[in-house]
Amino acid sequence: MSHHNKPNIAHPALLIISIFLIASNLRGPIAGIGPILEFISHDLGLSATQAGMLTTLPLLAFAIFSPISSGLARKIGLEPSLMIALVAITSGVIIRSLGSTVTLFFGTCVIGVGIAIANVLLPSLLKRDFPTKVPTLTAIYVLLMGIGSTISASTTIPLFNLAETLDIVAIPSWAFALAGAIILPLISMLAWLPQMKRHTKPTADTPELDSHSYLWRSAAAWQVTAFLALNSFIMYSFIAWLPSILLENGYSEHQAGYIHGILQLASAAPAIILIPLMAKMKDKRGLSLAMTVLALVSIVGLLTLPQHAAFWVSLLGFSCGGGFILGISFVGLRTHNAHQAAALSGMAQCMGYLFAATGPIIFGSLHEATSSWDVPLTIAAVIAIVWACSALLVGKPHVITHPHQLITC
Template identity: 75%
Template structure:
């Protein structure tokens, strides 16, 4: 196989469309499970802790496979690696939709592997092939991820109702609902096919854990990693359990699924606002404090005034989405060059996803122990206060030294 460093982008519009379609698959297969998690748990007799594992497993896959995704791309090429990511996502959706506990968990793991590869390699492709349109395309890219997640979260309950109306019996109604998410990755694979004529290498600053072992002993590196870790801890807890929380507060399954979609869309909105704003705000700690305080307001509002859940969820989603963008910007802000930034990014992703993987299980266990979501929300509020303090350290302008 011949390796090319300069891809053929004779049709840049088609390439951009393909990139955005791939981005739309990088969150939806996970968020789509939240609104029907109670149905799955009841049908398969899962405990809250076991149900939380359905969000935890993809995060563990992110932590394990994100650092090695760039090695895959360097071996077989960026374009084939992204096709492998799409095949894994599609296969995982198909597998988990067969209706058994074993295939549900196994398929979820396979989806996580595919998303991990796409998470690492797709931004690399975007930065390498469209360097002059980086901020604009990054904003659109993040927004597209949110739109894909919103569609998935908002359509699973309607798809479940379709299964009930059609009297589908060959698989459970929840499995039929999850199977509906397979349409988007199949379309994306078909549109990505022309790109397989290229076998290019990823950009040099693609996240990868390498010989920069000093990074793991550096205080500033841990500050940035901690900021992203607490961001992910809060976000994925609500991705997993928000619909169940809302149903316990009296919302219908349909409305809970809709508000869960609002969370996803709100998390994408900061890309449009923050990316141009960050160029104007010199002290990034100000933005970090704003985002983290919004999370505390959103969580406490949901706990105390849940009749206004749409408002609180919008604030929470905006906070977590904005915090994620800021966390990524801190990686560049605190490092000397692209190679060092890649090392810090790899470290932060590994720590962040491992930490985030605990939150769905912890939330589920607290609910199981107390038969209420109040303690889980109190924990989330306390976690957000720690996140506030981390914003003051992670957003410093001091560079990481060896």
Template identity: 55%
Template sequence: MTLSHPSRFASSAFLLLGVLLIAISLRSPITGVGPLLDAIRAELHLSATQAGMLTTLPLLAFAFFSPVASKIGAKRGLEQGLMLSLLFILTGLVVRSLGSTSALFIGTVVIGAGIAFANVLLPSLMKRDFPTRITTMTSMYVLMMGAGSAMSASLAIPLTEMANQLSITVIPSWAFALGALVIFPLIAIIVWLPQMRNHTAPSQDTQAFDSHSYLWRNASAWQITLFLALNSFLMYIFISWLPTILVDSGFSHHEAGVIHGVLQLFTAVPALVLIPFMNKFNDKRLLSLSLTLMALIGIIGLIVKPEFAMIWGMLFGFGAGGGFIVALALISLRTTSAQQAATLSGMAQFLGYLLAATGPMIIGELHELTANWQIPLMLCAFCAVLWSVFSVFAAKDELITPSEHDTPAPLVENLS
């Protein structure tokens, strides 16, 4: 009997370690591209729009592969589904690093599919296995995503320099830097292997839910969706283009990579600061508005005083990261059931990723037309103002309920 408790503790600790290692792999493959965009464009002769697609394609994959992920999780179990996610990410990283244009884009799509699977399955696993520590697990999960982002963004340029010093010519130096990221999913796969002995289904909330189709006609649901969508739209623009903006403003590639990494790290800081105190804010409107205004100040600062980019990057990262956490919290706080929350989450994330996918391409095309970054950044500032407006409406302290004309569909069980 005394041996069973240490055994259960060790099993939970190993499961937690596996979850955190998966989390590191979910944003680092995307954020590592930004500091290398100039080198990739020069080597492969990509237009600004094509370069923006490197950030756009994973977002499109997030939107379109998510339904597939839930079916795989229900049929094969969470453990096998998450292993498949890691294998996709690993394969995509290898293919993307072969050095050709076709491999670059094909690998990026495969990476996006792998990340989409984990985006859907990990929250269900945490709800199933850590039901009394969801808030703590969420903060750790977001923090590790931010840490992975910061490491990949900060190490991108040093890894290209290492490739040049080692005289690696089999693949371009930028491909070596992107390929080095395989270390994250590779370690996660090794740690996750013991979990493959299990074959368990997602939580019941994932398998059975009302259609709640009335949400698509509900103003409050659209306010939350647009709050999350504009957050993602701005965040992925900066993930994609900030290093190039900084280099064009006079920073070295190394300095731009470090600032980009700091921004990524600061998107994770709110996970430590906000989540433990989230329940203390009965009215979330002031909190959400403050975060969006913080990001707006960061954007305006880049336009007016780009020499202080480190400060503006910190402000934008904290505001965008905090806004993302608040948006996810509002999905739970403003819904009346787990089933309604699942439907709203699907609506918000599907449309949010679709809008976010357009951001890097729009900014890249606008930069190419205007030959400067002032107008693209002014567009970002305008979107941040809209984001601030929707933050106030989205964070209202009232539940989303159907009108008298809207009757939710009956509960449908997934019997597969």
């Protein structure tokens, strides 16, 4: 294994393109379900709680498999681990599209495992091979995650309609629509093949749950965890249910799918603005609070003036995307070495995704119980207020130990 960066990368441009291709798979397969959730629930007779599980299962996979991923990469190398992630996403998409309830849920879990592994290991690869370009490449990478999920959210309904028009009988129309998600992971696997010659180790700041038990007693660690958890709770609840909320407010399926796409794209936009800004600002309370207030305004807007949904949804996407970038950067800012950052990242992601996983289920159950989206949206507004309180705590420039080293995540 070479210890020099240069000979390791034969074609840096190819490597960057293949990293970006992998990034485009990290939310799309989950985002594609939202627009056709009603059809799936109706066809398979799912309750709202079960339907919510389709967004929750990948989050549980993130929580469980994120800490394991770094161990996998240390054992077999980063490059093969990322190929395993792509194979899992691809197989999951195939299994999920077979058309039964069992395959739908099982395939969704497999997709979640693949995304969890890639989520943890890709930033490690960026940091190791392009240490001087981390903020720029991270911004593009987050943007591509958003573009991937926008494509997915916006094409599901057209694919569903195509299946209806072609009168496909082998699988249900919704399964055909979900199968469309296979194109990106297949292209990514082909692009990644040249990297398989390398078996390099992950960097020291790759998230894992290790023996830094003092973190679980640290207020600063819990503040970062709470900030990320509340952010993900809001984002994934809307990824699951926004199209259904819009349908109930009189939007057509096409419009709902399109606005759902706006949510995904808007969540990627802050990367371009925030990542360069972050380096210049010492106290991040203002930025953190701004993101949470935007979320509150947009949720109240959806409740009171749903006819302007596209505007509220773009605000919501921007606030959740910006909140996520801030949350991840706090992991680096609140720690003073790579191992501590890895431990905090492992804790924050594990606990954060476990909490976020309850969002889609709570939303669905409340809607089923009240036959209205008003109660779930009101709960989301309350969560946004709690998130704003956590922003004031987490944004203070204090550290678990002394910050002589700033780690950009």
